[in-house]
Amino acid sequence: MRLFDIPEARHFCRPLPGYLPGVGQSLPAFHNNLHVTRLTEGTPHFDAHRVSLLNAVERWILFGVADYRRALDMFIPSNAPWGHVTLYYSSFFAANAILGMFGAWVHHERVVDVDQGTVNNQALRISRRVRSPSGYTGSHRVFWDLFYEGYNAIAGWVPAALQPSTAPVNNDRIWQITARNEVNYDMFRAFEAASFVQNSFNARRLRSLHGPLAQQLEVTEGMLKLALYFANDFGVSSFAYEGLGTGTRAKVLRALVTKVPPGLTTQSVLHQLLQ
16 A cells, blocks of 8 residues: 655545535446546545545544543443443554655555555555455554555655654454454453453553553554654644534544533433333
């Protein structure tokens, strides 16, 4: 997988010149109706893809930060497995945002990466045969394999403080999806995770967390920090939050992510379930 370098990515991520009604849509829907294998800068197809991808980058960041915030509320025994799953998706969203800013998009039906990075003459290639460099199967395993394959090209531009938490856990590119699947689909592992939190975690000290949940937390935090680092450095600015909030990304994130959730338990059947 080929990515833009820093100047090329900064050019690709440049803010839109003005609001363009109707521009920016579902990437899968757009590509489902696309019958080309190359997108060239200056063409309508390239512009529609770029705007839609930058909107997706902003939304991946929003949902990544939001999931991280909500996962922190789940560090109780009965919710520990889903806290891990939520952190996983936060990391997954952040990784998608990172790839997007460097010109790549990995979907289970196609991969878009860089064919030519020259500023003002950029081109992206579309492959409808999604292959894992290491031969993995499964859409999320393939994603992480491709992510780290591409990440190798940009690792030199990652701040030193973030290098450890954005490298594959235990040098295993698919560790995140393996660990997520264990607590999501294996009730023995799920109960084991709950017991671990019950017996070893001190809620007054977040860093007292250990084991796979702590590793996922560290990876997630690193991915989110890196996504925001590049988004700020490249000046990513789109119309992605319209309808939810206005203003800077930081302002919108503060308003949406820290919003107090509604107290709906008294309107639900929870009391019946606890009888």
